[in-house]
Amino acid sequence: MALPCAREVFTSIFKTGAVTKKFCGQLKQLGKVCNDAFVKKTLEDPIYKNLSESAIAKKSRKTWNTCASVIDISPSSSA
Template identity: 50%
Template sequence: MASLNVYSAPGVLFLTRAVAMATKENDQIIKDNNCETKMGLPCVLEAFTSIFEIGTISSKCCGELVVLGKVCHSTLVKRTLENPLFKYLSPARIIANNIQTWNNCLALIDSPSPSA
């Protein structure tokens, strides 16, 4: 049993270090792209709800999300998934919701508005 602990300790250390490196990398991307300053709080909350819970995102907030950019959008979602507060969430479901929200917003923004 002692040998199991000797071998598992480096594995845990490696995984902990990999998560810390991913978090630092995501934080750097967010900082370099000023991601946290590109959307207003009401739209951040709408986007969060549409990705991490059950909700919709308005066309106004879709516009802000598209201006935010895919790199910022994806990195902010990844960073949120790394937060222990959200460990109960299914990463596969969140990634699917993330892609669906992004694609829906792109389609909404790219489609011409109906004429009156």
């Protein structure tokens, strides 16, 4: 994943923003498992210890599902 894409995905999940179609394609290539691992690893960083894990999980699913609808991949039904 290119750095600009990683920043956009990060912003979408941990701040406020959306992922462009181009970067949704890169996220698709990495896959849902990698996206989930990225979120989990980021939440392990002490900088992000005060973030709500459930809120971040919800935003992560929303980002993935939005990209899924744009790029035609199966949306996640997992928590």
